[in-house]
Amino acid sequence: MTRGLFILGEILRASFREWPRWLGFSAAVALVLASGSAMVLLQGGKAEEGGGAAWVTVAYISEEVSDPELNQLGWDLWKLEGVKRVSFRFAGDELPGGGVAESRALLIWTDDEAVASSLKEEISRLAQGKVTDVEIVALHYPSPARLPPLSRVISLVALVFFAFVSLVLVRSAAVRTLDRWRNEWNLLRFSGIEPWILTGNFVGTVVLWGLMGCILYVLVYLGLRGAVGGFPGVREVAPGYVTSEAFPYLVGFIIGPIWAALAGVLSLLLSGSQSQPEASEI
């Protein structure tokens, strides 16, 4: 354990001399995670999708109608074709679309204006003239904000681009760090330290640098959410961004380090020929 930590510390120390490249790799990891998150969280779709209208028939009920009768009336109305739901308001309660109920009222919700109009007669018939007034309230819901579908394509392109950039940067940083650490690597190899210990510690170094990017990602994610998460537009465009508490931690501390480890292994494979001990003759 201590030998592993010592070797890890030594490789990490050598990597600090190439800090601009490693920092670039960390930033690229953060951008990989950010673009991947955008791809998952953004709600793409056409702007008109999700909007709609509803018609509410407000039937003011006479004081003569008892509660059980009112209950029965609501039940009978709910069974009519085209009725979505039936609700109740006391006098003074707020009505949908603004306004206040003048007296006890049943609210019959429909999606169709014609159905709402036809309900007037049905209500009078069922209530046997104990309805003092009937009015229809039209409700129009605006479409929720949507980003064009292209936004997710752009996120995907960004994800691939930053993944590529992170690989280029980690390879460049790895080659230079291994070059600086070549003597140490060879000395330990010739001292009998098994190659997997050296390789494992090198990948560990890459993961540590990648972890910096992961922490940066989580901090920016949470900071941004704190700043703009309350805006309705943000809730509509990316509901998961506001509601999912676990998402940034899952991405930042599980997917991020896995990506960094993969990048580390790939960087070693790509720079392998330059990290081998020098060959002696037969």
Place this chain on the structure above:
Amino acid sequence: MLGTYDIAIQVSELCFVTEEGVAVFEDLSFTLLRDEIKFVVGPTLSGKTLLLKLILRELYPTRGQILVAGRNILRLNSRKLAKLRERIGYVPYPPVILPHRTVEENLRFKLRALGIKGERAEEGVEKALSLTGFGPLKELLAYELGEGEKRVLAMAVAICNDPVVLLCDDPFRELSPSDQARVMDALRSIRNGGIASLVTTDDLRLPRRFGFPDEAILPLRPGVVA
């Protein structure tokens, strides 16, 4: 009669044939005692470095047996081999040292990487410095050393964890006579410290020039196509 403890390396009927069919060794046998320096002498491509790699089990022989400190290295599993491998000091050619660290830091780097700390580490450093004559020079940076001193430093690094044997690949190559004498003094001192050495060189006269008898020389000839 020699016991297992007295023998550092025992090679028996060693054969190695390359993929191209060149028989580099045919029934090579020799014994290296714990208090001995043996010179493997031969021209280029005679198999000097190959022999060291076979002893380190970086390569497998076609046939034969290699015992290091009484253990058959060809039969050890990877964990046991790794343990034994740490007890074999190896100086490759070109030798590997850490030029921007001091002499002492070179030794401590290896010891810490092997997980050796405390009293054992102090003893290892002291013994290696004293056997190689680096005591007064331990604060010098490695790149400040002369060519012969660098070779000796590589040997000090190789022996600082108290191995049973030191394998040196061509430590005299391209050195001035005075540097060669410095390396030879270090080898003798290491031998006197209880660590056997197997040393390769392509200079047949070198061991005799330093007063070693014929028994200390293991001549190799270039391999032949089998």
